[in-house]
Amino acid sequence: xxxxxxxxxxxxxxxxxxxxxxxxxxxxxxxxxxxxxxxxxxxxxxxxxxxxxxxxxxxxxxxxxxxxxxxxxxxxxxxxxxxxxxxxxxxxxxxxxxxxxxxxxxxxxxxxxxxxxxxxxxxxxxxxxxxxxxxxxxxxxxxxxxxxxxxxxxxxxxxxxxxxxxxxxxxxxxxxxxxxxxxxxxxxxxxxxxxxxxxxxxxxxxxxxxxxxxxxxxxxxxxxxxxxxxxxxxxxxxxxxxxxxxxxxxxxxxxxxxxxxxxxxxxxxxxxxxxxxxxxxxxxxxxxxxxxxxxxxxxxxxxxxxxxxxxxxxxxxxxxxxxxxxxxxxxxxxxxxxxxxxxxxxxxxxxxxxxxxxxxxxxxxxxxxxxxxxxxxxxxxxxxxxxxxxxxxxxxxxxxxxxxxxxxxxxxxxxxxxxxxxxxxxxxxxxxxxxxxxxxxxxxxxxxxxxxxxxxxxxxxxxxxxxxxxxxxxxxxxxxxxxxxxxxxxxxxxxxxxxxxxxxxxxxxxxxxxxxxxxxxxxxxxxxxxxxxxxxxxxxxxxxxxxxxxxxxxxxxxxxxxxxxxxxxxxxxxxxxxxxxxxxxxxxxxxxxxxxxxxxxxxxxxxxxxxxxxxxxxxxxxxxxxxxxxxxxxxxxxxxxx
Numbered sequence: 001x002x003x004x005x006x007x008x009x010x011x012x013x014x015x016x017x018x019x020x021x022x023x024x025x026x027x028x029x030x031x032x033x034x035x036x037x038x039x040x041x042x043x044x045x046x047x048x049x050x051x052x053x054x055x056x057x058x059x060x061x062x063x064x065x066x067x068x069x070x071x072x073x074x075x076x077x078x079x080x081x082x083x084x085x086x087x088x089x090x091x092x093x094x095x096x097x098x099x100x101x102x103x104x105x106x107x108x109x110x111x112x113x114x115x116x117x118x119x120x121x122x123x124x125x126x127x128x129x130x131x132x133x134x135x136x137x138x139x140x141x142x143x144x145x146x147x148x149x150x151x152x153x154x155x156x157x158x159x160x161x162x163x164x165x166x167x168x169x170x171x172x173x174x175x176x177x178x179x180x181x182x183x184x185x186x187x188x189x190x191x192x193x194x195x196x197x198x199x200x201x202x203x204x205x206x207x208x209x210x211x212x213x214x215x216x217x218x219x220x221x222x223x224x225x226x227x228x229x230x231x232x233x234x235x236x237x238x239x240x241x242x243x244x245x246x247x248x249x250x251x252x253x254x255x256x257x258x259x260x261x262x263x264x265x266x267x268x269x270x271x272x273x274x275x276x277x278x279x280x281x282x283x284x285x286x287x288x289x290x291x292x293x294x295x296x297x298x299x300x301x302x303x304x305x306x307x308x309x310x311x312x313x314x315x316x317x318x319x320x321x322x323x324x325x326x327x328x329x330x331x332x333x334x335x336x337x338x339x340x341x342x343x344x345x346x347x348x349x350x351x352x353x354x355x356x357x358x359x360x361x362x363x364x365x366x367x368x369x370x371x372x373x374x375x376x377x378x379x380x381x382x383x384x385x386x387x388x389x390x391x392x393x394x395x396x397x398x399x400x401x402x403x404x405x406x407x408x409x410x411x412x413x414x415x416x417x418x419x420x421x422x423x424x425x426x427x428x429x430x431x432x433x434x435x436x437x438x439x440x441x442x443x444x445x446x447x448x449x450x451x452x453x454x455x456x457x458x459x460x461x462x463x464x465x466x467x468x469x470x471x472x473x474x475x476x477x478x479x480x481x482x483x484x485x486x487x488x489x490x491x492x493x494x495x496x497x498x499x500x501x502x503x504x505x506x507x508x509x510x511x512x513x514x515x516x517x518x519x520x521x522x523x524x525x526x527x528x529x530x531x532x533x534x535x536x537x538x539x540x541x542x543x544x545x546x547x548x549x550x551x552x553x554x555x556x557x558x559x560x561x562x563x564x565x566x567x568x569x570x571x572x573x574x575x576x577x578x579x580x581x582x583x584x585x586x587x588x589x590x591x592x593x594x595x596x597x598x599x600x601x602x603x604x605x606x607x608x609x610x611x612x613x614x615x616x617x618x619x620x621x622x623x624x625x626x627x628x629x630x631x632x633x634x635x636x637x638x639x640x641x642x
Contacts, residue, residue: 003157004089004408005150005327005401006263007202008334013269015337016412016419019430021092021157024407028425029445031406033575034354038403039090039099041361046083046397047102049389055080056109058122063112073392074123075140075190080106081147082397084164085154089404092158103155107164110148114167118174120148133178137189137225137235142216145171146193153196153203165203172200176212187219189235191253194260195327198267214264217241220257230301242272246283247304251296251316252394254304255324262331274335281332283307285344291519291533291631292355292540292618293348294368296321308524312371312632319356319365319395322348323402330409333421337414339494342421343472345409349422350447351540354619357399358386359575364396365622372621374545374628384626417465419495423452436460447537448569448578450474450512456502465499468510473538476513482506512537516565516580521632531632532559534580534615536567541580541615545628552611554628556587558636559613574620584613585636608636 004021008014026032050056054071059080061070087103090096114120121141124132133141145168152168155161175193178184197213200206221240223232232238233249236257247254258280265273287307288295294317297305302316325348333341356365363386376383389396410422413430418438420428423446430438439458446452454466470477472493479486479496490496490510498508516536521528534541543554563583570579588607592598613633621629 003203004405005154006199006330006334006408008266010202011266011334014266014334016334016414018334018408019411019413019428021089021405021408023429024410025093025427025429026407026424027427028443030447030576031424032426034357034403035093035406037359037361038086038400039094039096042357042396042400042403043083043087043090043099044102045362045388046086046400047099047106049393049396050080050083050106053079053389053391053393055393056106058126059109059113062120062122062125063109065112070123070126074127075144076393077110077120077122078140078144078147079393079397080110081144081151082394082401084151085147086397086400086404088151088154088158089401093404093407100159107155107161107167111163111167114170118170120167120171121145133184133186136186137228140190142175142188142193143190145175146188146196149193149196149200153199157203168200169204172197172209172212176208180212180215185219185224187216187224187237189225189253190250191236191257191260195256195263198260198263201267210264210267213260214268217257217261217264230303234301234303242276244276245279247280247288247295249304250302251304251321252302252318252324255295255321255328259324259328259331262328262335266331266335277332277335281341289344290315290317290352290370291521291535292317292351292368292370293325293344294322294352294370295325299367308522308526310521310525311527312630313369313373315367315369317352317368317370319353319368320398322352322356322368323398326353326402326409334412337419339469340472342469343493346422346471346538347540349409350538351618353399353402355621356395357403359620359623362388364388364390364399366390366392366395370542370618370631372627372629374626376626385622417467417499419467419469420454421469423447427457432460432462432464434460434462436462438464440466447539448514448576450514450537452510452512454508454510456504456506459502459504459506461501463499463501465497466502466508467495467497468508469495470510471512471538473535474512475515478511480507480509480511483509514567516541516567518559518561518565528632531634532561533631533633534559534565534582536565536578536580539578540618540631542618542621542629542631543613543615543633544621544624546624547579547614547616549611552586554630556589557611557613558585558587558608558634560584561635574616574623577617577620580615582613582615584611584633585609586611 008018055076057066060066149168152165156165194213197209201210225235225237241261296316297309329341329345355368365386372384374384411428412419426442428440441455444452470490474492477490479490514537518532519535560583566581567578585608
């Protein structure tokens with residue numbers, strides 16, 4: 001059976017075991033819809049854009065088959081590899097001859113471009129062939145190699161075709177001949193290869209790949225990458241991975257690195273790695289996390305900022321950073337079995353990640369602001385509309401590979417039974433330790449409704465346990481088995497477990513109170529003091545100008561925090577969403593006409609006109625043309641600073 005992005009079935013220090021990729025088949029609801037668009041639109045769009053951007057022609061040049069000059073970023077090969085990985089996951093779910101033909105053509109190019117020594121990187125083969133490995137800080141050779149390895153493993157798992165895997169192994173062996181003890185010292189300026197090498201070890205059983213991953217991680221903190229433009233923390237080279245306490249530097253690099261450290265722990269069980277990861281996770285969630293699950297507050301260096309530095313319009317929140325966060329939290333969940341990691345994964349999936357792709361699957365955000373004027377800005381990739389591709393195209397194929405593999409993140413197994421972490425219409429298939437099949441069918445309108453029904457379609461005679469996550473956001477939950485209340489409490493932020501000898505046709509119903517409400521931030525977060533965000537279930541909402549009365553300006557509104565919030569299903573809006581309506585006030589700022597400042601007049605009240613505000617899911621904004629948007633909204637009578 002094909003395996004997903006991570007095969008932790010034999011990882012000795014994993015509390016939970018990953019299921020085969022086709023162990024979870026999405027069959028209805030939001031995520032099934034997104035997978036359908038990804039399969040039918042995004043993958044083909046990606047192939048066209050890779051050709052248009054020059055990524056394929058660069059490989060042709062490296063193979064000695066093309067004409068012209070190298071185009072695009074020096075790491076453009078990685079975009080091809082991420083796209084191939086996405087194709088692999090889709091082919092594991094359903095055959096698609098057209099997409100498979102595209103993939104085979106791309107594999108032909110990579111195979112032809114590879115040198116006799118195993119090296120393959122079109123930029124360094126075509127543009128600077130005499131400087132290979134001279135710039136590990138920013139040359140991205142190891143970064144590209146990591147994505148090649150992941151694509152090779154995924155494609156072999158999905159199709160049985162070993163050509164791309166063979167290419168990636170030859171390159172990994174070439175790297176192993178260059179780097180290591182008594183060889184060339186170094187570690188990649190952009191972490192990524194570490195997770196790939198561990199997965200290559202899991203897939204092949206060749207332990208030298210695991211040792212090489214450990215070597216690259218051990219080299220950090222020695223300052224070998226140099227200060228660069230932003231200091232050694234930009235490359236996560238200020239401290240060693242075992243001594244790390246904070247999230248710092250380039251956000252994507254940091255999160256790929258922590259994912260690699262988690263992978264190494266899953267195979268070695270080294271306590272110092274575990275402890276460092278826990279310290280960094282606490283720092284992330286207590287100091288650097290946006291309400292959408294987004295990470296990366298600064299455009300300068302695409303970096304984490306100081307604690308509580310979480311701006312709205314000027315945040316970065318790169319789509320790739322959210323993807324990296326999901327990958328790290330999944331590994332943390334496998335390590336610990338603790339619901340808090342699945343909670344953060346869910347928050348990021350529905351909000352900070354999903355906003356990165358348009359509903360039609362053809363547009364992508366690089367940066368995901370929490371407030372926008374609705375106007376594009378040229379600097380720092382601040383766009384009010386998603387682009388069909390980017391000159392730095394790391395995000396679009398990264399989105400594609402995550403959506404294609406989404407079922408991988410829904411459920412796990414262990415010696416006691418199954419654990420369900422995410423909810424959506426799907427079928428879950430697994431096996432007991434003795435090889436007997438378990439088949440479950442999940443029926444739900446989640447995240448729009450909180451009732452999750454699971455039907456046992458096939459089960460062995462022996463008892464096994466089914467654990468269901470009760471999300472931390474849920475204030476009230478109940479569990480029924482075959483219509484009867486289950487005696488174990490359903491505690492928010494934990495798993496509720498049913499252990500019994502199951503019969504075919506048994507049903508479990510988890511009922512999660514899906515109540516809309518207002519969220520406030522730590523008062524140390526200057527940008528959101530006196531403001532609230534709106535959330536219903538796992539979905540964070542925003543005000544978008546398109547949904548308000550024509551005369552209403554969302555930059556001049558306040559929320560009445562005491563008013564009830566009404567939720568309404570809108571099947572014809574934005575692909576089908578639940579909208580929220582609440583009372584608010586439109587502010588008359590006429591007295592400020594022509595003025596920037598004036599004396600405080602304590603007795604003078606600001607004129608407020610009652611109005612109705614409509615909120616839509618944050619992920620769905622900017623799908624109806626240019627629109628102003630905001631997540632954090634002032635409450636009545638509070639300061640409305642930017």
